[in-house]
Amino acid sequence: QITLKESGPTLVKPTQTLTLTCTFSGVSLRTSEVGVGWIRQPPGKALECLALIYWDDDKLYSPSLKHRLTITQDTSKNQVVLTMTNMDPVDTATYYCVIVDSGWYAFWGQGTLVSVSS
């Protein structure tokens, strides 16, 4: 059974850096074609892919947010960490961790709501 859980702050101040951790089980990031990604969804709005990291440590970022994002993995802990700098109120959203299988998002975490406010 594959499970994922997001953890991190629920509230950050503008200009601060957000750090989110995805802890997963039931799958290994050493498996070919498997990756972990971060998707966000502002309240009432559509989904947006932020960053992906693959089994071979290949990393992909949203072109519009690339300058603010870093994704890393710790295969020994089955964790993937996303950092996003210079947070702004427009970054208020539910952030999801996903398992990527050959491009599609096969499994999703429950999501964590992050609010940006002073």
Place this chain on the structure above:
Amino acid sequence: DIQMTQSPSTLSASVGDRVTITCRASQSINNWLAWYQQKPGKAPKLLIYRASSLKSGVPSRFSGSGSGAEFTLTINSLQPDDFATYYCQQYNSYSTFGQGTKVDIK
């Protein structure tokens, strides 16, 4: 960036109806397309990948078709559990989602 446009944005239907949602890409994405269902307050769930492959455990009333730049998700005989928002996602070049189609009760 590849833009994904879904239509309609909202669709009102009744139980038992056949429902079709369209997703258009701004350029060809071959068949690198997935469909998801999302209910309020919940994470999306994968329904279809590679444009027409049904994820294991998803009811057979869901089907996907298309290739190139135009795709459809069809729900045959809409059930009460199907009222939700549906998203398409391309993964030909990085990854982008459509804006969503809400299927609500007529």
